[in-house]
Amino acid sequence: MERAVPLAVPLGQTEVFQALQRLHMTIFSQSVSPCGKFLAAGNNYGQIAIFSLSSALSSEAKEESKKPVVTFQVLHFSLAHDGPVYSMVSTDRHLLSAGDGEVKAWLWAEMLKKGCKELWRRQPPYRTSLEVPEINALLLVPKENSLILAGGDCQLHTMDLETGTFTRVLRGHTDYIHCLALRERSPEVLSGGEDGAVRLWDLRTAKEVQTIEVYKHEECSRPHNGRWIGCLATDSDWMVCGGGPALTLWHLRSSTPTTIFPIRAPQKHVTFYQDLILSAGQGRCVNQWQLSGELKAQVPGSSPGLLSLSLNQQPAAPECKVLTAAGNSCRVDVFTNLGYRAFSLSF
């Protein structure tokens, strides 16, 4: 698959259609395989592609050419979902993908052998509606071996991965949920949604513990962008969230914003990395912030807008320790260190 068709190449019907499809592709989600050598990416057409990071990063591949896309074969390519693939996570054996209403499980080992049959599929108990609500976020809770799904129906569903049954429903959001984050120490989950609130849930009692309505704080409110919280990350007592309101670092116990990061574009993904905060959203760049609010670096990628970042920190594959970023294009940018974009994988 080529990234850019050279100019003035005669195009037939199918070629034009494929070119247009690639042009309007959005990659919503990524997930690194448990072995750390492969990366799965899901797009708006419901396709999941598996890229081999290890072969893309190997020295031979680099010497071969500077067009990585041609070199790195998409190992596995199937129409996995009817609608877009909004979210994906990997357990130690499975890849879980979610889009319109359903979560599906795929066996990593089989996918790498190009067997693209889904292992199982589950639908959370929705209230009846004209439209099937989408699942925007998946979150693994390793301690209780469960999966939390959240999305269009404004609720958090907990699914026991052992039995495949839905055990809990956490209600509280008034609009659909964009993102989830797990607090590592206590069994608490954070969720952020279109209604502009970040809610903290206690998994033991299945109750809402705390609510932060970000847009109500004048420092970070940006009414022209809307209230929605698009991204969320947490580290001990700290939480960072962004979206319509400005990207803000919060101290959870006191519910106060401590740092407001000076960036105008709405952010779609944020994560803690060592003592930095990485964020991405509209615009080509991956932003690196100091906790104090200073912009440490802005590394440009190839997509006009980014939707997801993925840090490959699998201990099994230290040579594949990279940052990947994907969004409004058919390309997944690969950053071998945080400083610059090494190359792009492409659908």
Add this chain to the structure above:
Amino acid sequence: MSSESSKKRKPKVIRSDGAPAEGKRNRSDTEQEGKYYSEEAEVDLRDPGRDYELYKYTCQELQRLMAEIQDLKSRGGKDVAIEIEERRIQSCVHFMTLKKLNRLAHIRLKKGRDQTHEAKQKVDAYHLQLQNLLYEVMHLQKEITKCLEFKSKHEEIDLVSLEEFYKEAPPDISKAEVTMGDPHQQTLARLDWELEQRKRLAEKYRECLSNKEKILKEIEVKKEYLSSLQPRLNSIMQASLPVQEYLFMPFDQAHKQYETARHLPPPLYVLFVQATAYGQACDKTLSVAIEGSVDEAKALFKPPEDSQDDESDSDAEEEQTTRRRPTLGVQLDDKRKEMLKRHPLSVMLDLKCKDDSVLHLTFYYLMNLNIMTVKAKVTTAMELITPISAGDLLSPDSVLSCLYPGDHGKKTPNPANQYQFDKVGILTLSDYVLELGHPYLWVQKLGGLHFPKEQPQQTVIADHSLSASHMETTMKLLKTRVQSRLALHKQFASLEHGIVPVTSDCQYLFPAKVVSRLVKWVTVAHEDYMELHFTKDIVDAGLAGDTNLYYMALIERGTAKLQAAVVLNPGYSSIPPVFQLCLNWKGEKTNSNDDNIRAMEGEVNVCYKELCGPWPSHQLLTNQLQRLCVLLDVYLETESHDDSVEGPKEFPQEKMCLRLFRGPSRMKPFKYNHPQGFFSHR
């Protein structure tokens, strides 16, 4: 010898004493016979050896006597004188003997000489005789070989074999009993037989000749009869013409056309035959005709050598002429014209479409380039109001562009032509395309010309099967092309007046109330399109080739202005028009800074199949534009209201939407659900 001489000497001495008696007797015998004395005869009787002894003895005696005389004289006694006298007498005798001996020696010498001479003469005579004999022998040998080498003429004559001869020849010729043993007689008999046979055959030959003569005469007579028949038949044909016309049976016309077709160059002939065949078998709306002057075509064939000579000479001449003549430019021009010369005959195809519009195709053959070109013209049943933006749609130059993907018809399909162009300084064929017609690849294929991509070769032969295999698809494509162009033409006429002409059978694709309006539809140049800031993606993806047509649409609703840059592929509508959007409302929004604008582009560009409408989906462009209007409505009405701004929303939400936003990229509900009339997310 000495002993012998001494022996001989003794008898001499004796003879001189007492033996001369015997000698005398012998001598007397001879003398008695001759009856005369001859010293010569004496010589014969004497032995030369004895004479030699005698001579020696006499000399010794003389010496002794001389010595004694000298001795006596020196003593000088008394009786010396007698003694001396005696001695002197003795000496005299001896002198006589010597004299005698001397004479004998002379005679002997003379005799010897004579004998030698005589013998020599004899030898000479013998030698001469020998020479003569040898010569005679040689001559005879020559004669013998000549005889041996003699060849008779009969040996060259091929005779029948011996067995056959005895089997076939009558006995009075073969005479077996005589000839069996005698090869000479046998050969003579065989020769006789041969002569007999030859005479017979010659007779037969003469007979055959006369037979032939007779038959020839018969043929002549019959020919005369046939030639007299032709004018009569012609007159009958002439007389039958009105009947043919009356009965609508245009045999004659078809015949005439075939007659003309004989003068077509091979590719045009292939095209003519295949198109006629296709027209008769599959498509009654296709009519084929031949245009041009037959006489010129005929004239072409007469002096082919002259023109070829010119061609081959041109290389060599070119350099000279550059130096010689100042009118080089004119000459090159002439050469170019010569190279680009068309065959005087051309084939016209008229393809009638459903709505009575006709596509006129004129196929030409460029003789020196060995390629075919086509000129197209579309005539419609009704007079069309030509919208400004539709200028290129039906223009002969572009109406058939890219009938097959990538077939622009600007470059020559024959690789060999490039070399020919180099000679006369033509850069590309595209400068001449307007005048000559377009050399599309499919045209070559219809004419059965197939050019291999890599190696240019002169021997391209018109191939019927190639033409036949492409005829049907091409004709269908041509029809579709004309229809889609006419449909576009019609749509453009409305679009220019700000009306999006949605047909009734596509009405279900859109809600009843659409507020956004198309206000502008203009054509833009390719370069201008390339320079637009929001079309970069399309250009990068290679979708903005220079064969496409480019347009700019402006859709307005209130203060919001949506610019849409449209790429119209010549392959419309199987290849959809591609839209790029730029919304001017609360700042400039394009696909790079607004996910929903990107989604709107995706809606019209990728999901175009929903908008095709009934086959053959010529309404696609209209539907896409109407869809854009709907999308703009949705976009504006669902935009979240900024609480901080005073006053009512500019665009109150009128569309029924299940949800406003969905998914991580906060998509708006762009999908229209037909019977229920609400909007949802895709």
